[in-house]
Amino acid sequence: MKSLLRFFTSAFFCTIFLTGCSGQAPSIATDRIAPVMLDGKCGYIDETGTIVIKPQFENCSSFCTNGLASACRDGKYGYIDTSGAFVIEPQFDFASIFSNGYAAVCQDGLYGVIDEDGTYIAEPAYTGIQDFASCGLAVVMQDTLYGYIDRFGHLITEIQYDSADPFTDDGYALVSKNGVYGIIDTTGSFVIPMEYEYLEIFADNGLAMVKVNGKYGFIDRQEQTVIDCLFDGAFSFADNGLAAAALDGKWGFIDESGQMIIEPQYDLVYSFSNGRTIVKKDGLAGIIDENGAEILPPSYSYISSYGDNGKAVFRADNDKWGFLDENGQIAIEPVYDYAAVFDSVPLALVQKDGMCGAVDENGDTVIDIVYQNIGIFTRYTEE
Numbered sequence: 353m354k355s356l357l358r359f360f361t362s363a364f365f366c367t368i369f370l371t372g373c374s375g376q377a378p379s380i381a382t383d384r385i386a387p388v389m390l391d392g393k394c395g396y397i398d399e400t401g402t403i404v405i406k407p408q409f410e411n412c413s414s415f416c417t418n419g420l421a422s423a424c425r426d427g428k429y430g431y432i433d434t435s436g437a438f439v440i441e442p443q444f445d446f447a448s449i450f451s452n453g454y455a456a457v458c459q460d461g462l463y464g465v466i467d468e469d470g471t472y473i474a475e476p477a478y479t480g481i482q483d484f485a486s487c488g489l490a491v492v493m494q495d496t497l498y499g500y501i502d503r504f505g506h507l508i509t510e511i512q513y514d515s516a517d518p519f520t521d522d523g524y525a526l527v528s529k530n531g532v533y534g535i536i537d538t539t540g541s542f543v544i545p546m547e548y549e550y551l552e553i554f555a556d557n558g559l560a561m562v563k564v565n566g567k568y569g570f571i572d573r574q575e576q577t578v579i580d581c582l583f584d585g586a587f588s589f590a591d592n593g594l595a596a597a598a599l600d601g602k603w604g605f606i607d608e609s610g611q612m613i614i615e616p617q618y619d620l621v622y623s624f625s626n627g628r629t630i631v632k633k634d635g636l637a638g639i640i641d642e643n644g645a646e647i648l649p650p651s652y653s654y655i656s657s658y659g660d661n662g663k664a665v666f667r668a669d670n671d672k673w674g675f676l677d678e679n680g681q682i683a684i685e686p687v688y689d690y691a692a693v694f695d696s697v698p699l700a701l702v703q704k705d706g707m708c709g710a711v712d713e714n715g716d717t718v719i720d721i722v723y724q725n726i727g728i729f730t731r732y733t734e735e
Contacts, residue, residue: 384697385434387412387421387727394423399697399729401710401719405436413449415732418468422447422455429457431470434732440470451483454490454503465490465505474505485519487538500525500540509540517553526553535560544575555589557608568597570610579610590624592642603631605644614644625657628678630664639664639680648680659694661713675700675715684715697729 385396385404395407396415411429413422420431420439429447431440446458454473456463464476465484474481480493481501488503492511499511500519517526523538527546534546535553544551550563551571559570559578569581570589583606585598594605594613602616605624620632628647630637636650648655655676656665662678666686674686675694690703699710699718709721719726 383731383733384729385415385732386729387414389724389726390722392724397719397726399699399718405434414727414730416450417731417734418450418453419732420450420468421732422449431455440466448481448483452486452488454484456481456483456490463492465501473503474501482518486521487519487523489519489525489538491516491518498527508538509536520553522554524553526551543573544571552588555595556591557589557593559589559608561586561588561595570595578608579606582610587623592624592627594624594642596621596623614640622657626660626662628658630655630657637666639676647678648676656693661694661698663694663700663713665691665693665700673702683713684711695728699729701726
């Protein structure tokens with residue numbers, strides 16, 4: 353089990369919980385809870401590690417801010433509230449988590465969409481449905497092709513694309529057909545025509561990476577070339593105004609004018625996060641800052657991106673996992689079989705001897721390492 357999160361976070365593979373038989377709401381010490389699996393049954397814990405919903409479901413998802421989670425009983429999925437009571441009875445072959453007020457459900461191999469009352473807004477007719485974006489549109493799949501529906505279940509594009517990404521918060525989506533890519537808006541109209549070998553969605557600086565004749569560059573929202581397609585590879589711009597770019601098999605970083613700021617010298621790089629990025633050379637990962645200065649020379653086989661708390665996961669020579677601080681120094685010794693980066697809570701999921709738990713930023717065990725799996729802590733109410 354390489355990922356502690358995969359079981360609970362897959363868009364179409366949710367997990368489910370059930371509360372105690374009293375039917376009363378549990379006493380929850382925090383506003384975030386996470387699904388766990390114990391002895392083959394799913395339940396929930398809070399951030400202190402206290403079980404707030406007794407493990408008793410066959411599968412369960414994280415809670416959404418509407419206070420509902422998907423849960424499975426006797427092979428059928430429904431939705432429960434934070435008391436563990438089913439508010440939408442188990443009746444589906446599968447049920448995804450709610451997103452922006454709607455959820456995809458499956459019956460007899462086809463997916464439809466329900467609202468929070470359990471009423472269908474789109475009858476089961478699709479091979480697959482992704483979560484609704486904040487703009488109210490969702491990707492649907494019919495056989496091997498993709499399109500988009502709105503919150504009323506109406507198609508806003510034909511089901512015609514070979515690939516289709518979810519809409520961004522600012523209302524753009526990347527689509528492809530017959531090997532070329534473009535970008536559409538929420539009406540289904542093209543804002544960037546479908547003529548590129550590849551492109552990515554606009555970054556916050558308004559630039560999109562494109563591929564033309566095997567080379568990479570950047571265009572603006574008016575489809576004007578800002579950085580010529582000269583590079584062997586490129587990533588989108590990060591918030592710090594730098595983008596990874598490759599020349600002659602080596603990676604460095606350019607600014608928004610296309611000027612190489614960190615010279616190509618690495619076998620692989622990642623986008624900047626919290627002022628740092630991971631670079632790889634000769635099979636080893638290290639850390640540099642925005643000026644290209646080495647915080648940690650390539651030393652480990654794996655280093656994750658930094659979390660918001662300034663810690664990154666690394667895999668040591670003994671094949672054990674631990675955590676690095678902002679200076680590349682070991683903050684939590686590598687003693688785990690796997691570890692996930694600190695996320696929205698000051699806890700990190702860890703694995704030992706096939707079991708999962710969580711540690712705090714000092715490396716102290718907060719959630720005992722006794723679970724077969726632990727999902728992501730999420731809020732069950734609006735902030």
